[in-house]
Amino acid sequence: MQKSDHITRMENQEFIPLQIKANREGFVLLPEEAASFQAVFAYLKNRLEHSRDFFRHTKMVLDLRFRVFSIEEIQSIDSLLKESCGAGLVEIKLKEGFSLFTERRERIIVPPPASKDVEGVPLIVRQTCRSGARIVSQSDCLVLGDVNPGAEVIAYGDVVVFGSLRGLAHAGAAGNRHAKIWALSMEPNQLRIADMVAVPPRGSKPVPKRYEVALVRGESIEVVTV
């Protein structure tokens, strides 16, 4: 019960670690720049418990433009929402212009980029992308780990995997055929660059741990060792 002590203390000091704002589809969660994750988590938990019906099954956007959370912290917020009132994170705003979508969606919904060229800081994922995960970046996407079969990494720019790419990668998702997919080891389910799709030949056994890059040459996607 230390957590609730924490909350009362925070409230006494009138410091609210998290703003919850309503938007068209649900709510936006906006953590304060100076707030600790524990304070944000405890505050949110308390609010959800007190107004469970109010938040029930709503769609939440987590706005991390000012206060950065780790992937683990984001995941624990997401499970808190799910468990306490069946709500879920549908979008995580990381920087102006790029977002990470947590839910599996029927089709790719990426807001159009601000300019024709891909700009901004790449999205960095510091963990294994497991089956069922879907990561969308409006810039480049860097994965520091493997992309497992059944996981999808989608980027407007390049996709770079510092590990084995065994799932699906889509580079140049907004239509840029010059985008590339890089991986330490290329064993994908499928590769997509812009509007093109490539499926690896069946039964081919890839040699693990080389540096490889997939790019468009002429009218097809080719994988070359670098």
Added chain:
Amino acid sequence: MAGRTIVVTSGKGGVGKTTTVANIGTALAKKKHSVVLIDGDIGLRNLDVVMGLENRIVYNLVDIIEGRCRKEQAMIRDRKLGNLCIIPAAQTRDKDSVQPEQMKRLCEELAEEFDYVFIDCPAGIEQGFKNAVAGAQLAIVVTTPEVSAIRDADRVIGLLEASMLRDVHLIVNRLNDRMVKKGDMMSTEDIVALLAIPLLGIVPESEDVVVSTNRGVPLVHDRSSRAGAAFQGIAARLNGEDVPVHNGRELGFRDFFRKLFTGQ
């Protein structure tokens, strides 16, 4: 000191969760730990059958949670080991009759009394899965060397990580050495490389498992079974003992003697 709560899960059905719970639980009870096994597969109970206790069921998990009996009334003591018991699932109810918070509370209470609390998780990633993992501190993910089972295991590991369950260990069940050598089956190394969680043990494909299930006597009682030896090794490692995972398989008694005499 409170005991450990461990969920055994897989995503895919029929990969050996119930077999694992019955055998690891029995092996730990043989080591004189107090152990309770909860059948979390509400609507499809079968842990009681594997343990040979189905005739003794009066009350079940849902009865405890809905307050129709005390938890002691629903616990069925093992026929051989006095420090081992199971809480059967309800056969005639559905998974929604239990909430994660209720399971969590029950597991906490049981951990006060027992050294080990095991939860046998149903297949799938819906309500039954959420209930089963709610009260666990540690998860064991069971997979077979098949692509579909591994894919589901990967999904489940992702979900466990997202629900803040970080202590996740892997068991590869039904490994067939001969098929791996021929290249017809994924090797344990490949599976561990993909799933990227620590390997707790490897259980070979074995007819003993079917025989033991049909007799309702867990394999770890059978000293000559290789699969039984594998489960004993897993239980020992879980218990913090330094037993190596033998390359590809555990040593059964016969292997042990063969090794002793031939020096290989």
